[in-house]
Amino acid sequence: xxxxxxxxxxxxxxxxxxxxxxxxxxxxxxxxADFVGxxxxxxxxxKASDADVIVFCGVYFMAESAKILSxxxxxxxxxxxxxxxxxxxxxxxxxxxLRAAHPNAVVVTYVNSSAEVKAESDxxxxxxxxxxxxxxxxxxxxxxxxxxxxxxxxxxxxxxKTFYFFxxxxxxxxxxxxxxxxxxxxxxxxxxxxxxxxxxxxxAAAADFVGSTSEIIAYVTNSEKNEFIIGTEEGILTKxxxxxxxxxxxxxxxxxxCPNMKKITLADVLYTLETMDDEVILSEKIIEKAANSLERxxxx
Ligand code: 13P
Ligand code: SF4
Numbered sequence: 001x002x003x004x005x006x007x008x009x010x011x012x013x014x015x016x017x018x019x020x021x022x023x024x025x026x027x028x029x030x031x032x033a034d035f036v037g038x039x040x041x042x043x044x045x046x047k048a049s050d051a052d053v054i055v056f057c058g059v060y061f062m063a064e065s066a067k068i069l070s071x072x073x074x075x076x077x078x079x080x081x082x083x084x085x086x087x088x089x090x091x092x093x094x095x096x097x098l099r100a101a102h103p104n105a106v107v108v109t110y111v112n113s114s115a116e117v118k119a120e121s122d123x124x125x126x127x128x129x130x131x132x133x134x135x136x137x138x139x140x141x142x143x144x145x146x147x148x149x150x151x152x153x154x155x156x157x158x159x160x161k162t163f164y165f166f167x168x169x170x171x172x173x174x175x176x177x178x179x180x181x182x183x184x185x186x187x188x189x190x191x192x193x194x195x196x197x198x199x200x201x202x203x204a205a206a207a208d209f210v211g212s213t214s215e216i217i218a219y220v221t222n223s224e225k226n227e228f229i230i231g232t233e234e235g236i237l238t239k240x241x242x243x244x245x246x247x248x249x250x251x252x253x254x255x256x257x258c259p260n261m262k263k264i265t266l267a268d269v270l271y272t273l274e275t276m277d278d279e280v281i282l283s284e285k286i287i288e289k290a291a292n293s294l295e296r297x298x299x300x
Contacts, residue, residue, distance in 0.1 A: 004266050008032050011273035017053035019269070020045055022062065023213040024235035024261035029057045032269060036239065038214035039065075039111050040126040044298065046070050055272055056280075057264045059084040064115045067280045068290045069298075075280040078268035082260045086198075087112050089168040090146035095120040098143045102164050105141035108134060109293060110150055112170070115282050117145070119289035124297040127197050128212035131157045133300050149174060153197040153204050172233055172258040173198035180253040181206050184229045188250050194219060195231030195252070203231060220244055233258045 009032070012019065020042050021033035030036055035045050039062065046054055046066035054075045056063035061084050063077035095107060095117055109121035110130070118124055125133050127150055134142055135158050142161050144151035146168030155163040176199050185193065185206075194216045195207040204210045209219050213236055220228055221243055230236065231252040240249055272278075282290075 004270055005032060008266065008270055008273060011270070012055075015053045015273060015276070016051050017055055017273060018045075018049050018051035019055045019057060020066070022058035022235075022261065023217070023239055024233045024258055025057050025264065026235065026262055027238045028266055029264060029269070030238055032266065033057065038126065038128060038212050040128045040212070041214060042066075043069060043111070043126075043294065046075075047298070049073075053276075055269060057269065058082070059087075059258075059260050061087045061112055061114060063280045064282065064290075065111060065118075065294060067282055068115060068118070068287050068294055071282075071284075071287050071291075074276065076272045076276070076278065077264075077280060078272040079263045079265070080278060082263040084112050084170075084260060086110075086146060086168050086170045087114055087117075090114075090117055090166055092116045092120045094166060095143075095145065098145070098164060098166065102141055102143055104139070105143045105162075105164060106137055106139040107143045107145065108137070109145050110147050111294075111297075113146055115286050115290045118293045119286050121145075121293045122296070123300070124293045126212060126297075128215055129297065129300070130154045130197075133297065134158050134161065136300060147198060149200055149204070150197045152201040153210060156201070156205075170198040170258075172256065173231075174200060176200065176203050176231060176253050176256070178202050178206060181229075181231070184250060184252050188227060188229055191227040191229045191248075191250060192223070192225050193229045193231060193252070196233075199231050207231065216240075217243065220247060230256075232256070233261060235261060 047069040067075040145166040192208040227248040
C-alpha cells in the first residue's frame with residue numbers, strides 16, 4: 001500500500017481538488033495543503049480557485065464560507081465535528097433581536113459565524129480587515145457580532161462610532177488572562193508580545209502588536225527583534241518557525257490549543273477524497289443572502 005501522502009496527492013489530481021488549510025491546523029495537514037492561510041486569504045482562495053472540489057481543513061464555518069463563495073464547487077470538510085464554539089454561540093434569532101433594538105445600526109458579523117447568521121447580516125469581517133472596514137462604513141452605529149473581544153478591540157480603534165455587542169467569545173483565546181501575560185513578560189523581558197484580537201480586551205491592550213494570524217506572521221518576519229511571546233493558538237508556530245528558523249518563540253500560556261482545529265487527520269482527508277461523501281450543503285436562499293455579506297467584505 002502506498003504512502004498516505006502519495007495517495008492523497010494522487011486522488012487530489014484525479015478529482016481536480018484543492019486542499020485549503022488554516023494556520024492552526026496540525027503540521028501533517030500543512031504538508032498536504034495547496035494553500036495555508038488566515039480566514040480572509042482562505043475565503044479569497046476558495047472564490048478564485050478553478051478546482052472542481054475544495055477540501056477545507058479548518059473548522060465548519062470556513063468550509064461553509066467556501067461553499068457560499070463558490071456554490072458551483074463541491075466543498076468538503078474532512079471531519080464534520082470540527083466546529084467553532086464561538087460560531088455556535090449565536091443564532092439568527094439573536095441577530096433579529098439586536099436589529100430590532102438598534103434599528104439605525106449596521107450589522108457587522110465576524111466570519112466565525114454560521115451561514116444562517118451571515119445571511120441575517122449586512123457585512124462580514126475577519127480579524128485582519130475589521131478595523132478598516134468598520135471605519136469605512138457610513139453608519140455611526142455598529143452591531144458587532146458574535147465576538148465581544150474582537151468587537152471591543154475594534155471599538156477601541158474606532159472611537160467615533162457607537163457599538164452594540166453580543167456576548168460571544170472564543171473559548172481558546174478568552175481563557176488567556178493578564179496574569180498569564182505578566183508572567184510571560186517577566187520570564188522573557190526582551191520578547192515582544194503579539195496577540196490575536198480574540199483575546200480579552202485587557203490582554204490586547206497590553207500587547208506590542210494585535211493582529212490576525214497572517215498579520216502576526218508578517219510582523220515577526222519583518223521585525224528586527226529576535227524573541228516573541230505568542231498570544232494565539234499554537235498551530236501558528238509551525239509557520240512562524242519554518243519562516244523564521246533563527247527566531248525564538250514562547251507561548252503566552254500553556255495549552256493554547258483549539259481542540260476543534262486539531263480534529264482533521266490525514267486519514268480523514270484520504271477518506272473524503274476517496275468517497276466524496278458528506279458534502280457541505282446549504283440552501284440556495286442561505287447561499288444568496290450570506291454571499292451578499294461575504295462579497296461585500298471582499299470588495300470593501
Ligand atoms: P484568523 O482570521 O486570524 O486566521 O483567525 C481565525 C480564527 O479562527 C482565530 O481563532
Ligand atoms: Fe473558533 Fe477559537 Fe477555534 Fe478559532 S480558535 S476556530 S475562534 S474556537
